[in-house]
Amino acid sequence: xxSLLSAYYGILGADGTEAAAGPPVAAAAAPPQAAIDRDGFDxxxxxxxxxxxxxxxxxxxxxxxxxxQVKDLDGDMQMVCYExxxxxxxxxxxxxxxxxxxxxxxxxxxxxxxxxxxISEHQRSIEDGVSGRAREIELLLxxxxxxxxxxxxxxxPTTLQRCLDxxxxxxxxxxxxxxxxxxxxxxxxxxxxxxxxxxELQMGRIKTALExxxxxxxxxxxxxxxxxxxxxxLGEAPPKVCRxxxxxxxxxxxxxxxxxxxxxxxxxxxxxxxxxxACRSAASDCVPELADAVDGFNxxxxxxxxxxxxxxxxxxxxxxxxxxxxxxxxRVAQLAERRRPPGH
Numbered sequence: 001x002x003s004l005l006s007a008y009y010g011i012l013g014a015d016g017t018e019a020a021a022g023p024p025v026a027a028a029a030a031p032p033q034a035a036i037d038r039d040g041f042d043x044x045x046x047x048x049x050x051x052x053x054x055x056x057x058x059x060x061x062x063x064x065x066x067x068x069q070v071k072d073l074d075g076d077m078q079m080v081c082y083e084x085x086x087x088x089x090x091x092x093x094x095x096x097x098x099x100x101x102x103x104x105x106x107x108x109x110x111x112x113x114x115x116x117x118x119i120s121e122h123q124r125s126i127e128d129g130v131s132g133r134a135r136e137i138e139l140l141l142x143x144x145x146x147x148x149x150x151x152x153x154x155x156x157p158t159t160l161q162r163c164l165d166x167x168x169x170x171x172x173x174x175x176x177x178x179x180x181x182x183x184x185x186x187x188x189x190x191x192x193x194x195x196x197x198x199x200e201l202q203m204g205r206i207k208t209a210l211e212x213x214x215x216x217x218x219x220x221x222x223x224x225x226x227x228x229x230x231x232x233x234l235g236e237a238p239p240k241v242c243r244x245x246x247x248x249x250x251x252x253x254x255x256x257x258x259x260x261x262x263x264x265x266x267x268x269x270x271x272x273x274x275x276x277x278a279c280r281s282a283a284s285d286c287v288p289e290l291a292d293a294v295d296g297f298n299x300x301x302x303x304x305x306x307x308x309x310x311x312x313x314x315x316x317x318x319x320x321x322x323x324x325x326x327x328x329x330x331r332v333a334q335l336a337e338r339r340r341p342p343g344h
Contacts, residue, residue: 159175170230173230228245238306243316249320253286301313
């Protein structure tokens with residue numbers, strides 16, 4: 001039966017070889033999709049299984065299904081070929097247009113190349129002409145910077161005088177500390193020596209003004225601290241600066257106490273009101289001034305050796321605080337005594 005069916009459907013010849021004519025093997029068999037797609041698919045075994053399990057109708061139905069799938073695949077292949085061919089034709093046309101455009105641009109590209117060559121030649125000629133002058137300009141700029149430096153050095157005495165007039169002592173100290181090392185290094189040059197002597201004279205005046213200012217009772221604690229720091233930067237002896245600082249703060253504290261505690265009053269009620277007002281003023285003005293003075297003194301001697309044979313910073317600070325507190329207590333006691341009625 002197998003031989004007859006194979007010969008009838010053209011799968012194999014009667015002698016067991018492939019038939020010379022007839023549809024291909026794939027057209028006669030209608031295996032499931034998964035079976036056909038597997039590697040090592042055996043068409044003969046599949047055919048035998050199909051014939052054994054079904055009849056002629058089943059075989060014909062599978063054959064028709066395979067034919068339909070083949071036609072669908074042929075149609076898809078033709079569509080793919082047509083689309084690719086259309087794209088290829090379009091690409092060929094675009095390539096031709098690009099080639100034509102490039103050919104038309106050839107003269108312009110040639111002119112552009114010649115223009116670039118001309119620009120390069122002009123650039124080289126300009127660089128050759130400017131390079132020498134560039135070195136001259138650089139040399140002149142160096143000389144200009146040196147001249148400005150010399151101008152600052154020569155104007156140092158005038159700058160110090162302006163700072164003295166404006167009481168800008170910190171700026172004067174900064175200018176002096178920046179310029180004097182160079183002036184001292186070249187003081188064998190007569191011009192620099194004259195500038196250095198004039199600057200030293202001005203700095204002497206500034207030191208005197210700072211010392212007088214430091215002992216002034218009208219100076220705030222912050223300004224007193226800045227003035228003391230400036231004197232230390234100028235090389236003044238730390239013990240002397242600290243002593244002048246405490247003297248000035250003591251004078252400022254006495255001045256504030258005098259403002260807080262006025263003279264005598266006419267009656268008991270006025271004395272009581274004056275005592276209360278004086279205590280409030282002392283608490284808001286004198287006590288903070290005393291605390292600021294102590295903080296400023298501690299900042300002055302921080303990282304500095306301020307002790308000397310005739311000056312002990314701890315003792316001096318303790319005496320300053322004691323005098324300030326005693327002065328405050330004395331003023332309060334005097335005002336309270338005036339408030340007490342006669343005979344008590």
